[in-house]
Amino acid sequence: MLKLLLFASLRETLGTREESIAVPAPATVAGLVGQLRARGDAWANALDAGKRWRVAVNQEMASLESPLKAGDEVAIFPPVTGG
């Protein structure tokens, strides 16, 4: 299993802060995003390829090609706006 975290506008839009989710096939960030998009319109729209969102794996910035394994912490969030 993976730990999925959502932050800021994605957390609000999708109504989820944290959940456990099976390691996707293929076991990559792209595989996970594809699986999440298949959940329905809200997810497909929020994670649309044309939208700006970022992914971190184990608290390091990651890309669609980044591999995933059981126990990983995957976070999806909008571009940051601190400071």
Place this chain on the structure above:
Amino acid sequence: MPTIRIQVQDFDLGAEVSALRSGNPGIGAIASFVGLVRDVNDGAGVATLTLEHYPGMTEKALAGIVGQARARWDVIDCTIIHRVGELRPTDQIVLVVVASAHRGDAFAACEFIMDYLKTEAPFWKKEQTPEGERWVESRETDAVAARRWKGPVR
């Protein structure tokens, strides 16, 4: 050792500078930056601002930014404090203090840390305005500010 704190409570610039320079006669320059909540953003009045962050990754990202600054400039020590939770116009949001032997390194490292914090540290702002709530959009000008450090060393 750099001091990195994510906190709800306010901070005191003078107290943080004193703590940073205490007992180190090698420090010849201290540069600091304080970010504040403005009452207007993108044409709308801001009543309150709520800061969300990613606990754990935030501290790691800030430590990584400090590491990059230390690799480029003579940084004797530094302090970064970023507030989270609900803030109001005129409140302090963020503090960066850099101590160095000379001013050039202190100024440059302080600006570099702020530019990278704005584009890499996982914080998000939500504004409460008279027209309702809205998540602040990231700005291209912030990305441009961070990118200019990727060129030749100044």
